Amino acid sequence: MPAANANRIVVVHVITGLNVGGAERMLWKLLAHADRQRFDMRVVCLIGDGPVADDIRALGIPVLCLGAQSPAGGFQALGRLHRYLRAARPDILQGWMYHGNFAAWVCRWLAGRRVPLIWGVRQSLYDINKEKPGTAKVIRLCAWLSGAATKILYNSQTARQHHENLGYAAERGDWLPNGFDTDLFRPDPTARTALREELGLQPPAALVGMVARYDPMKGHANFLKAAQLLAERRNDVHFVLVGRGVDSQTRLFADAERASALQGRLHLLGERRDIPSITAALDIAVTPSVSEGFANAIGEGMSCAVPCVVTDVGDSAAVLGDGGRVVAAEDALALADAICELLDLSGDRRQAIGMQARQRVSAQFSIQAVVERYQELYLRLAANEDA
Numbered sequence: 001m002p003a004a005n006a007n008r009i010v011v012v013h014v015i016t017g018l019n020v021g022g023a024e025r026m027l028w029k030l031l032a033h034a035d036r037q038r039f040d041m042r043v044v045c046l047i048g049d050g051p052v053a054d055d056i057r058a059l060g061i062p063v064l065c066l067g068a069q070s071p072a073g074g075f076q077a078l079g080r081l082h083r084y085l086r087a088a089r090p091d092i093l094q095g096w097m098y099h100g101n102f103a104a105w106v107c108r109w110l111a112g113r114r115v116p117l118i119w120g121v122r123q124s125l126y127d128i129n130k131e132k133p134g135t136a137k138v139i140r141l142c143a144w145l146s147g148a149a150t151k152i153l154y155n156s157q158t159a160r161q162h163h164e165n166l167g168y169a170a171e172r173g174d175w176l177p178n179g180f181d182t183d184l185f186r187p188d189p190t191a192r193t194a195l196r197e198e199l200g201l202q203p204p205a206a207l208v209g210m211v212a213r214y215d216p217m218k219g220h221a222n223f224l225k226a227a228q229l230l231a232e233r234r235n236d237v238h239f240v241l242v243g244r245g246v247d248s249q250t251r252l253f254a255d256a257e258r259a260s261a262l263q264g265r266l267h268l269l270g271e272r273r274d275i276p277s278i279t280a281a282l283d284i285a286v287t288p289s290v291s292e293g294f295a296n297a298i299g300e301g302m303s304c305a306v307p308c309v310v311t312d313v314g315d316s317a318a319v320l321g322d323g324g325r326v327v328a329a330e331d332a333l334a335l336a337d338a339i340c341e342l343l344d345l346s347g348d349r350r351q352a353i354g355m356q357a358r359q360r361v362s363a364q365f366s367i368q369a370v371v372e373r374y375q376e377l378y379l380r381l382a383a384n385e386d387a
Helices: 022-033 051-058 071-088 097-111 133-148 157-166 189-199 220-233 251-258 275-280 296-303 316-320 332-344 347-364 367-382
Strands: 009-015 039-045 063-065 092-096 117-121 151-154 173-175 206-211 237-242 266-270 284-287 308-311 324-327
Touching: 009 022, 009 071, 009 097, 009 367, 022 039, 022 051, 022 296, 022 367, 039 051, 039 071, 051 063, 071 097, 092 097, 092 367, 097 117, 097 133, 117 133, 117 157, 133 157, 151 157, 157 173, 189 237, 189 275, 206 220, 206 275, 206 296, 206 332, 220 237, 220 251, 220 332, 237 275, 251 266, 275 296, 284 296, 284 332, 296 308, 296 316, 296 347, 308 316, 308 332, 316 324, 324 332
Parallel strands: 009 039, 009 092, 039 063, 092 117, 117 151, 151 173, 206 237, 206 284, 237 266, 284 308, 308 324
Antiparallel strands: none
């Protein structure tokens, strides 16, 4: 374990895992843009290594993965985490997602130190009964414990409202949205050409894409229904899906590949690391979530000046503004109509909508501004101003 620098504030981040996902990517962005002269950042994940763990280590930031894969393993992981924190003596303890929040609370309680504790909640909660039973129990337990957190950060106003309705301490809550690097996610004509060449498509082919790990709440099933409707109307459209679990090994996608309207037009890319290039190659970016807080994919599409179609869940409509179209969740016909409406616009008009979306991200959701808000909070808590 690296020695703490007496001149820096030690912040230990506790997160459930480090596979590619919205929370994991936001943590990486925070770490990549933080002022390392002022803050000594460290990361602990409860389960095994993932791709984002390697990305964090590449920044020179230590990552401890505890390998918890079962309830028994969870108790062992908490013991290891407790010992780690006793040695690290953090100035700030920050949890990410429900299990990370709970683990951070347990270890602070065991340590008996009044370390400022930040919780991060990153999803809306339209129906807790749709969560996995174990996760639902942790959500309710955290509601009961939430008064012990120094600050609860929600990445969407909708998520804050849903959780406070469930019993999360309102006086601890605050809104801190996702931030986006518009130098990394930017318009890129070469990416557009490269992806079409990779897929064996001619340059005029229209690409409608969705970037999200496979999860029923992400709305892949509705996207595929809309894709079939759209494919029956237009013969120039291809569909690109990217994310962990988005491949022919998953029955939903295997069945869709066999659908007559989508044969040869559905491209399942699985988990990829070149998301900025893929996003910039799209004509339309779709986020058809059933439940959402603040989807990174929306901000990334907007940053690339790609018009977006999103469902009206979480803060999606508020984030998008005039950067595309908003439809009701789980309405495949409305989703297909909205995508078709944007594709029917002239290229210049779509480009104008996309550039307006990019400007909105730069003005309201830049990663630099979001990271500065985190750092201001760390400074206040370390000085006991908000404790």
